Structure formats: structure tokens, C-alpha cells
Amino acid sequence: MFWELFQNPIFQITIRSLHISGTATLLSTFWSLPLGMFIGLKSFPGKQFVKGIFNTLLGVPTVALGLILYLLLSTSGPLGFLDLYLTPQAMIIGQALLVTPIVVSLATSAVESVDPKIQDLAKTLGASEVEASLAVLRESMGGIVLAIVASFNRAIAELGVALAVGRNIKGTTQVLTTVIAMEVERPNIEYSIQLVIILLAIVFTVTILTNLLQRRIT
Amino acid sequence: MHRNIVIWIIAIVLVASVSVAGTALYTGTGSIPEKKLVVSTTTSLFDTELLDTIEDQFEAKHPIDIYFISVGTGLAISHAQRGDADMILVHSPSEELMFLEGGYGTCRKIIAYNFFAIVGPEADVAHIKNLSPTQALSNIVDTGRNKGTKWISRGDDSGTHIKEKQLWATAGFNWALLREEEWYVEASSGMGGTLQVANEFDAYALADMGTYLKYYKDRIITLESLVTQGEELLNVYSAIAGNSTKHLNINFDDAITFIKFLISEEGQEIIADFGQDIYGQSLFYPAVNGLKQNADSTIAQWIRDYAFLDGYECPPRYWDNHPELYE
Numbered sequence: 001m002f003w004e005l006f007q008n009p010i011f012q013i014t015i016r017s018l019h020i021s022g023t024a025t026l027l028s029t030f031w032s033l034p035l036g037m038f039i040g041l042k043s044f045p046g047k048q049f050v051k052g053i054f055n056t057l058l059g060v061p062t063v064a065l066g067l068i069l070y071l072l073l074s075t076s077g078p079l080g081f082l083d084l085y086l087t088p089q090a091m092i093i094g095q096a097l098l099v100t101p102i103v104v105s106l107a108t109s110a111v112e113s114v115d116p117k118i119q120d121l122a123k124t125l126g127a128s129e130v131e132a133s134l135a136v137l138r139e140s141m142g143g144i145v146l147a148i149v150a151s152f153n154r155a156i157a158e159l160g161v162a163l164a165v166g167r168n169i170k171g172t173t174q175v176l177t178t179v180i181a182m183e184v185e186r187p188n189i190e191y192s193i194q195l196v197i198i199l200l201a202i203v204f205t206v207t208i209l210t211n212l213l214q215r216r217i218t
Numbered sequence: 219m220h221r222n223i224v225i226w227i228i229a230i231v232l233v234a235s236v237s238v239a240g241t242a243l244y245t246g247t248g249s250i251p252e253k254k255l256v257v258s259t260t261t262s263l264f265d266t267e268l269l270d271t272i273e274d275q276f277e278a279k280h281p282i283d284i285y286f287i288s289v290g291t292g293l294a295i296s297h298a299q300r301g302d303a304d305m306i307l308v309h310s311p312s313e314e315l316m317f318l319e320g321g322y323g324t325c326r327k328i329i330a331y332n333f334f335a336i337v338g339p340e341a342d343v344a345h346i347k348n349l350s351p352t353q354a355l356s357n358i359v360d361t362g363r364n365k366g367t368k369w370i371s372r373g374d375d376s377g378t379h380i381k382e383k384q385l386w387a388t389a390g391f392n393w394a395l396l397r398e399e400e401w402y403v404e405a406s407s408g409m410g411g412t413l414q415v416a417n418e419f420d421a422y423a424l425a426d427m428g429t430y431l432k433y434y435k436d437r438i439i440t441l442e443s444l445v446t447q448g449e450e451l452l453n454v455y456s457a458i459a460g461n462s463t464k465h466l467n468i469n470f471d472d473a474i475t476f477i478k479f480l481i482s483e484e485g486q487e488i489i490a491d492f493g494q495d496i497y498g499q500s501l502f503y504p505a506v507n508g509l510k511q512n513a514d515s516t517i518a519q520w521i522r523d524y525a526f527l528d529g530y531e532c533p534p535r536y537w538d539n540h541p542e543l544y545e
Contacts, residue, residue, distance in 0.1 A: 006239075019240025022233065075301035075467055085302065086256065086285060169285045170273075182288070185410045186265045187438055212225050 014198055017175040020088050020162075021155035024095035029148055032100045036107025036147070037133060041119065051108060057101035062160025069094045070164045086167055091175070094161035099151035106150060110143025111136055142214045149210040153203050176202075252283040255472040258295075258303035260377055261408050263455065264288035266428040266501055268492045269307075275488060276479050282472045290408070292375035298322055298458075301465030305473035309377035309426075309455045311525045312384075318527065323458040324538035325473075328509065328531055329480045330489050330502040331521060334381060334451040335430055335443040337413070338422040342444060343367050346422075351450045352389040358422050359391065362401030368421035371397070372412050373404030381453065382424045388450055413439050426453060428493070428501035435497055454505065454525035461538070474540060481506045481543070 005011055039050060071077050073085045084090040114136050122132040137144070159177040166173030168182055176199045183192040263269050264286060273284050287297065291308040298306045299322050306323070308314060317323045336346065336354050344361035346354035361367045372379040386393040396402050403421070405412040409429040416423040417439040427446070433439045445451070457477045462470035479485045486504035493501040508518040509531065527533055531544065 015236060015239045018236045022236060023240075075465060080301075086287075167285075167287045169287070170270075171283075172285065185261075185408055186267070187410055187433065187436060189438075209225065209229055213229070 010194065010198070012171075013174050013176055013179055013195070014202075016088065017156055017177075017199075018202065020091050020175060021095055021152055024092045024155050025099060025148060025152040027092060028096040028099045028103055028151060032103035033107055033144065033147075036104040037111050037137065039104070040108040040111030041133060041136065051105070054101045054104045054108070058105055060098070060101070062098060062158045063164070064160075065094065065098055066160040066162075066164025069097075069161065073165055085165060086169060086173060088166070088173055090165040091162050091173060094165050095155040095158065098158060098161055099155050102151045102154060103147045106147030107140075107144055110140040110147065113143065114139045145210055145214060149206055152206060156202060157199065252281050253469060253472055254283045254285055255305070255469050255476060256285045256287065256303045257305055257307060257476070258287045258289060258293070258297040259307040260291045260294060260309050260455070261288050262309070262378075262426040262428050263307055263502075265408075265410065266432055266493070268428070268489070268502065271492060272480070272485065272488055275484070276476065280472075280475060280479075282475065284476070290374060291377035291380070295322075298460050301460070301467060303460065304469040305457060305459045305476065307455060307457050309453055310380045311454065311456075311527065313377075313380060314456055314458060315527045317458065318533070318536050321464055322461055324461050324470075324536050325459045325477060325540050325543055326456050326527070326532035326536065327458075327477050327481050327543060328454055328456050328505045328521065328525055329485075330455045331505050331517070331525075332427045332453050332500075332502050333446055334378070334453050335425050335427055336422060336445040336451075337416065337425050337430055337441040338367075338444050339420040340440060340442055341420070342442070343420075344422065347442075347444045348447070349445060351385060351445055351448045354445045355385060355389040355391070359396070363399070365401070368401045368403050368416075368419050370412055370416040370419065370421045370423040371402065371404045372409065372424075373406045374408070376409075377453075378409060378424060378426055385424065385450060413441065417441050431493070431497050431499075431501060449520045449524070452520050452524050454521055455502070456525070459538075470538075474543075477543070 039047065069090070070085075072079045073082065073090055074080060075085060084093070118139055119132045119136055122135040127135065157177065159181055162173070162175050162178050163181065166175070166178065168174050168178035176195050180192050180195045180199070183195070259269065265288065269286055273286070276282070277284065287303065289297065291310045291313060294303065294306045294308055295313055295317050297303040298317070299320065307329075314323070314326060318326065336351065338344065338346065343366050344357040346357050349357065358367065358369055362369055371382055383393045386396060397404065403415070403419070405415045407415070409426060410433060412423055413425055413430065413433050425443075427443070430443060434441070457480055459470055459473040459477060460468040462468040486506050489502050490500055490504045493499065505521060508515060509521060537544065
């Protein structure tokens, strides 16, 4: 029975969507969270300018990023030798870049909203720089979880990047949004509706779980 | 605190099961290392699901994994020029000749044909039913200029769009001037999208028969196919392999294997039978036998006149050591 479920195309597409967008979000968190905390905690010349840049990048259209990535990764592009075009890995990298401004911006505001006295207090109590940052991270956890969840929702719901570098190949790079776009064109409307319901269910479930968690944390 | 832990456990179990299943999906399904063949294709062959049927039958016999990219003729050609596709399936002889002459393609084979249709509202306000294609277009222009109807064009450099421009020229109109007129609307979208716009406006459009029938049978549109007869409406589909001397990464050998499958008895039969069960008629007709037997049936002659390049299915300088394709 489990094997049959595994062979089901809808199941495969759904798992692939979760896997690609989930990995992209985690990957992005690795560089975006430290960056967001750095911007939030430190004062340095041009800080407002850097924050402005990330806030502007929040609105980057997915088709624009998709086109840039296609030109970079496609066979005759400068990164064509990596052989990433038409692979799930390319989609993961693309979505990770797409959500980077979200994590950075939201993490920056989350950290900034923590009372600066906490960091000072931690330091007076003998904490190192890193330990003091961790104290702030704990205090701002609610906002940071929100940043990560918002990123995941943006990644799993986007079409432009997934289509530009993945091209909706059956059994390899098909994710929920690209299949929905294809089936609407074909037109298999009922099948599209099923997939839309799955996509909405994922987004809502993740959001509800986060809300419950957040209420606990904060 | 207790509920907190429960929610964390749920979240962690969800994440863990997805990563396990996702990883299994990558490793489990590709147990036999297969070579991938990237085929950039015109949308009509893909959206009708003909290529799904062909892929299943082909992959059952060959250890080759086909990647179809459905983009329309113009983009399919540009993909292959960049080396992003190993072969193309397209339907625009004039563009195909330029593609071959640019040194990007080899081993062109005509695989199938059907006819375009001029579709329009049931009321047929321009009175074009069963007219010749050129006469029908003149009527549509007259009615359009009197604000009686609209023409919806693909406007996307697809094979269908290029055919439309040729038809306007045959009918004696300058397309570049027509597109500036008010009744001429460019949908800039695929065949399905264009048909839906035309349906909404009660307007006329040029459609490939396969996509039209699918939308019509599914009752997404009520447009009638009004003009379906005439040599001018011939639509010929070809397969062209990429040139592996231009882009070293091109999987030329498997492209030839797939082209040979498409023109084999089996491949041609799949094309002929496709759609019979659902639509009661073929969406595409096989082209290989009609051309091979040198029969001078009307249609074979039409295909030669319309889709042969410099008098050949594929000029010999582009055979790339595969003369057996043209025996």
C-alpha cells in the first residue's frame, strides 16, 4: 500500500514541492539569519542603506530572478559547466536566493525589536559576544520563526523560478505550481483544482502550526 | 509546556518524513542510470498529451529518459541554439530552414501533419463558413473594420503565429499594418489562452486542430471551426536533432534513436491512433509513409510544396552521416 502511494504522481509532486522549497528555506536560513542578526545588532555606516536594499529586494519578481538564473545556468551561460539546468538542485538554489531578502529583512526587524538592554545585560553578566547574540536570538525567536515560515510559503507558492530553471520535467522537476500551470493550459481543470487544494492545505497547515508555536514561544 | 513539546514533535516528524521521502524519491526512482534526452517542443504536441503517450512507449524500450520542455516553436529553436535542448519538435518550415542554415540542427525528419482551422463564433458574423482561407480572412478584415468582430492572434512567434502571418500575406494583407488596427488583438499567449480570449470576445482566430478539439470537447470554448479545408492551412511537424559539433554536450545519438522511433511503424501508429478514443478522429496524421512511397497523392504533394527545404525533406548537407533516415 505504501509503495502504491509512493508511485502516485500527485504524492510524488507534493513531496518534491515540500522537499525543494523546504531545503531552499533551510539553505537560505544558513546565510540569511546570521546576516539579518548582524544587520540588526551592529551599528555600522550605511546600515539604513543596506536595510533599504533588502527591503527593496523583497519585491523582486520571480520571473526576473528566473530569467537571470536561466541565463546563468543554461548550457551556454557562464555557470553552464555546473550542469544544474533542469535539476531540482537549480530550483533549490533559485528559491533560496528568492527568499533571502525575506529572512534577512524580517530577522533584522525581529532582532531590532528586542530591547537592546538584554544584550548589554548578558555582557555584564560575563557573556561573550556570541553568547550575547544567542540571548537576543532567543528573545526574538517568534519573529525569526515567522521569517522562516514566510520564506517557505513564498518558496512553495512561487512559479517563476521553478519554471525557468526546472521547466516542469515529468518525474524530475515537476512541483505543484508548475504542474498547476501546465494542467490549466492543457486544460485539465479538475486535476488542477486538486493540486491547488493540496498547495493551499500545505500553506495553511504550516501557518497554523507556526501560530500555535509562536503563541508558546512569545 | 506540555502542548509546546507536542507541537514541536509534530513539526519535527513532518520535516523528517518529508526529507526521508524526498531523498528516497531521488535515489529510489533512478536505480538504472539513464541518459537524458532534452526535447524542446511546440505546445500543440505536448498539451494534447500525444507526447506523454509516445514517451511511455519509447521509454519502455530504451534506457533513455526524455525531458520534454513545452515552449512553442520560436522558443524551442532558441533553446536548441543555446545548446539547452538535444533536439526539437517544431512546425514552421521557414524557421526550420534558418535553424539548419545557422548550423544548429541536423537530420530533419517530417513526422506528422494536420490542418490549421480558422475558428470563430457560432453566429459567424463575418460569414466565412466553408470559404477558402484567403476569402475568409478578407471577410474577417472587412467585418473587423466595420467594428463587427475581432481577430485574436497568438502574437508569440510560435509556429501558429508564423503561419498566421503567412496567411495574411497570401490573402494580400500586410500583417505589420493590420496589427496596428483596433480589431486586431494580440493575445501573447499559448494556443489555449488565445482560444479562451477569442471565445470571450466572440472573435475569430487561427488554431491548430489538436488544441482546438481538446478545448471544444471539454466545453471550455464554444467557438466553431469554420474553415478547415485548403492547402494553405497545412500544418507540418518535424523533428530536428541538435548539431553536436556546435554544442559538445548535445546528446546526439539518443536524439537520432528517438527520431527513428518517431518515424518507425510503431511511432507513426501511435500518432495515427492518438485521440481516436476521445475525439472520434485523429488529431495528427502520420506523414512518413505517404512521403516514402513517393505516392503523388494530393497531400504528399502539398507537404512537399510547403514543408520541403530546397526541394528536400532535409538537404543532404545536413544529414550528418545518417543517410539511412532518408532511404
